[in-house]
Amino acid sequence: MTSAESTIEKVNKNLARRYRAEQRFRLYGILSVLFGLSCLVVLFTDIIGKGYKGFVSTEIYLTVDLSSDDLGISDPEVENAFMQADFEGAIKRALYARLDVTDRRAKRALNALISSGASYALRDQVKRQPELLDSSHGFWLLADDDVDTWYKSVDSKSPFTGRLSDEQLTWLQTLDFSGELRTALNTTFFTSGDSREPEMAGIMGAALGSFFTVLVTLLLSFPIGVAAAVYLEEYAPKNRWTDLIEVNINNLAAVPSIIFGLLGLAIFINFFEMPRSIPLVGGLVLTLMTLPTIIISSRAAIKAVPPSIREAALGLGASKMQMVMHHVLPLAMPGMLTGAIIGMAQALGETAPLLMIGMVAFVVDLPGGVMDAATALPVQIFLWADSPERAFVEKTSAAIMVLLGFLFLMNALAVWLRRRLERRW
Amino acid sequence: MNISEHTAQAHADKTVGEPLVKNAKMSMRGVNVFYADKQAIYGVDLDIGRNEVIAMIGPSGCGKSTFLRCLNRMNDTIDICRVEGKLMLENQDIYDPSLDVVPLRARVGMVFQKPNPFPKSIYDNVAYGPRIHGLASRRTELDEIVETSLRKAGLWDEVKDRLHGPGTGLSGGQQQRLCIARTIAVSPEVILMDEPCSALDPIATAKIEELIAELSENYTIAIVTHSMQQAARVSHRTAYFHLGKLIEVNDTEKVFTNPDHDLTEAYITGRFG
Ligand SMILES: Nc1ncnc2c1ncn2[C@@H]1O[C@H](COP(=O)(O)OP(=O)(O)OP(=O)(O)O)[C@@H](O)[C@H]1O
Numbered sequence: 001m002t003s004a005e006s007t008i009e010k011v012n013k014n015l016a017r018r019y020r021a022e023q024r025f026r027l028y029g030i031l032s033v034l035f036g037l038s039c040l041v042v043l044f045t046d047i048i049g050k051g052y053k054g055f056v057s058t059e060i061y062l063t064v065d066l067s068s069d070d071l072g073i074s075d076p077e078v079e080n081a082f083m084q085a086d087f088e089g090a091i092k093r094a095l096y097a098r099l100d101v102t103d104r105r106a107k108r109a110l111n112a113l114i115s116s117g118a119s120y121a122l123r124d125q126v127k128r129q130p131e132l133l134d135s136s137h138g139f140w141l142l143a144d145d146d147v148d149t150w151y152k153s154v155d156s157k158s159p160f161t162g163r164l165s166d167e168q169l170t171w172l173q174t175l176d177f178s179g180e181l182r183t184a185l186n187t188t189f190f191t192s193g194d195s196r197e198p199e200m201a202g203i204m205g206a207a208l209g210s211f212f213t214v215l216v217t218l219l220l221s222f223p224i225g226v227a228a229a230v231y232l233e234e235y236a237p238k239n240r241w242t243d244l245i246e247v248n249i250n251n252l253a254a255v256p257s258i259i260f261g262l263l264g265l266a267i268f269i270n271f272f273e274m275p276r277s278i279p280l281v282g283g284l285v286l287t288l289m290t291l292p293t294i295i296i297s298s299r300a301a302i303k304a305v306p307p308s309i310r311e312a313a314l315g316l317g318a319s320k321m322q323m324v325m326h327h328v329l330p331l332a333m334p335g336m337l338t339g340a341i342i343g344m345a346q347a348l349g350e351t352a353p354l355l356m357i358g359m360v361a362f363v364v365d366l367p368g369g370v371m372d373a374a375t376a377l378p379v380q381i382f383l384w385a386d387s388p389e390r391a392f393v394e395k396t397s398a399a400i401m402v403l404l405g406f407l408f409l410m411n412a413l414a415v416w417l418r419r420r421l422e423r424r425w
Numbered sequence: 426m427n428i429s430e431h432t433a434q435a436h437a438d439k440t441v442g443e444p445l446v447k448n449a450k451m452s453m454r455g456v457n458v459f460y461a462d463k464q465a466i467y468g469v470d471l472d473i474g475r476n477e478v479i480a481m482i483g484p485s486g487c488g489k490s491t492f493l494r495c496l497n498r499m500n501d502t503i504d505i506c507r508v509e510g511k512l513m514l515e516n517q518d519i520y521d522p523s524l525d526v527v528p529l530r531a532r533v534g535m536v537f538q539k540p541n542p543f544p545k546s547i548y549d550n551v552a553y554g555p556r557i558h559g560l561a562s563r564r565t566e567l568d569e570i571v572e573t574s575l576r577k578a579g580l581w582d583e584v585k586d587r588l589h590g591p592g593t594g595l596s597g598g599q600q601q602r603l604c605i606a607r608t609i610a611v612s613p614e615v616i617l618m619d620e621p622c623s624a625l626d627p628i629a630t631a632k633i634e635e636l637i638a639e640l641s642e643n644y645t646i647a648i649v650t651h652s653m654q655q656a657a658r659v660s661h662r663t664a665y666f667h668l669g670k671l672i673e674v675n676d677t678e679k680v681f682t683n684p685d686h687d688l689t690e691a692y693i694t695g696r697f698g
């Protein structure tokens with residue numbers, strides 16, 4: 001038997017090939033992980049690189065004369081006294097004085113450097129501190145968005161000048177040189193609603209809109225989803241009808257979200273004649289969308305409760321409802337909550353169905369409840385990304401960062417809840 | 426005699442020995458059980474006497490668990506399972522459609538093969554039954570029930586310092602005794618045990634056997650076991666099942682020394698099983 005190889009020889013011959021195959025297999029895995037990671041890194045550097053500037057805004061230092069006569073305030077105690085006061089004029093006069101401008105045309109060019117929102121901010125501040133009246137004080141006032149964009153790029157090789165004229169640029173350089181320009185934390189961005197003026201536009205309105213929408217979604221979809229899952233798992237007879245229901249729930253989970261938007265438009269707005277653009281309708285539509293997810297994950301969580309626990313409860317004479325309420329639901333809760341939070345994260349990031357029910361409207365006021373017209377974070381991103389003003393680019397990225405921040409928070413909450421509530425048996 | 430002849434005989438014969446007793450606690454007549462179309466129990470007649478420990482033995486798959494689970498209607502939880510025949514607990518028809526299983530299971534408790542404490546504290550495990558049945562009106566009363574049940578189960582001394590620790594943190598044998606304490610906390614009249622010691626070591630097993638002997642003073646116990654020695658040690662009567670039929674019922678001593686039926690003898694002498 002010289003030609004025949006022994007088993008161990010055959011094995012050894014194949015061994016090298018097997019090792020190589022194994023190594024290749026590992027390599028494929030590492031490559032795919034690296035690919036995913038690098039995509040993430042590119043995405044984040046791009047967004048954060050553009051977006052962090054959205055969190056600061058440019059301000060101009062001006063010494064404003066707050067004489068009551070010039071402002072037109074006869075008695076600060078009178079209601080509306082500040083509403084009609086001419087803070088805009090005061091700011092303009094301070095600006096002309098600072099840069100020695102007398103010419104009408106030049107004055108107009110100079111006015112364009114200050115945001116139209118600056119006078120409101122000044123008014124609110126003086127209203128809070130009436131003792132500032134009748135004297136001159138220095139204020140940092142919000143600059144126009146063109147100034148903002150220019151100032152943020154002033155250190156680069158080719159600063160963005162946009163619509164700024166050479167005359168305006170000279171003024172700005174003068175101010176910059178003497179330290180009368182600065183960037184400061186953009187509180188407006190975090191506290192106000194949308195605006196046509198980029199420097200006045202904020203994320204708060206959209207964030208509140210998203211909050212109310214997701215709240216409605218959570219309050220509706222979690223109880224309904226859990227109840228449906230409990231019925232299907234614990235009570236429903238196993239027959240053709242329940243099989244059909246199961247298949248259809250799985251199908252619903254795969255339906256594109258825009259279809260749910262159309263459905264919501266047809267049912268809630270056209271048929272029930274609810275107002276457009278409100279978080280209540282948005283929440284209802286997103287409830288339809290997230291229900292299948294929640295039902296499926298809740299059923300999986302209920303299925304995972306060991307049968308021995310059910311038998312123990314039933315064997316002691318617990319009724320079916322007691323078994324479910326005392327044992328099955330508490331044990332399934334971590335899984336169900338995780339599913340619900342993932343569903344909510346989906347709902348938070350959803351745009352298409354909200355477009356269909358009009359939550360794409362331009363809303364300046366902060367919504368105060370589920371019946372106020374509102375927009376949502378992803379829709380706000382969509383709107384800003386669509387705006388022509390250059391300054392909205394960084395707002396868009398900043399809004400994306402806020403949205404991603406919320407999503408991370410929710411996912412972290414899901415992980416924490418699962419760890420926290422998970423019990424072993 | 427080979428196995429197929431045993432089988433033929435099993436189908437032909439009626440139960441030998443003394444399946445019926447006077448003044449029975451539970452009596453079953455003509456019990457047939459089906460899983461979908463497959464029959465698992467064939468026409469069993471059996472009485473369980475008051476304060477008696479009856480052991481059910483037989484080869485794996487012969488239907489011991491199935492029969493035991495009929496006695497408190499645990500088979501209701503299996504959709505495809507269907508039970509025929511007359512099963513009485515004293516004067517109560519167990520399978521009366523109008524009967525509520527909740528009080529039935531309070532009267533006929535069950536201990537399972539695998540210890541299955543709730544993932545709650547030791548105290549809550551034992552207190553669960555009394556709570557859902559409203560057996561205690563005050564906290565002190567509940568404390569008392571918990572203590573007596575744990576004492577009866579021989580677990581009190583081991584756990585009295587950690588009543589509020591998790592029940593799942595106990596050893597396997599302790600967990601099984603906890604499950605027994607949980608069952609007797611609702612003061613059932615009958616306790617069904619399905620291989621209660623199969624997951625335990627000899628010492629824990631000995632403790633549980635001792636416990637069964639003590640409990641038999643107050644309770645009627647039906648125990649399924651694969652251990653012939655255990656059946657011999659704890660039970661008064663022994664029932665031998667084979668392929669879904671009840672072959673022989675006799676006093677335990679007689680079954681293990683001088684069985685009436687060839688199949689029983691073959692099983693206890695270890696020729697198959
Ligand atoms: N849920 C079920 N569905 C279908 N058939 C079942 C089910 N449970 C038991 N059976 C069948 O019924 C017969 C009796 O099973 P059973 O569990 O009562 O046996 P056993 O005597 O308890 O066995 P073991 O000693 O192994 O526990 C077996 O043939 C088994 O396959």
Ligand SMILES: [Mg+2]
Pocket residue numbers: 489490491619
């Ligand atoms: Mg069994």
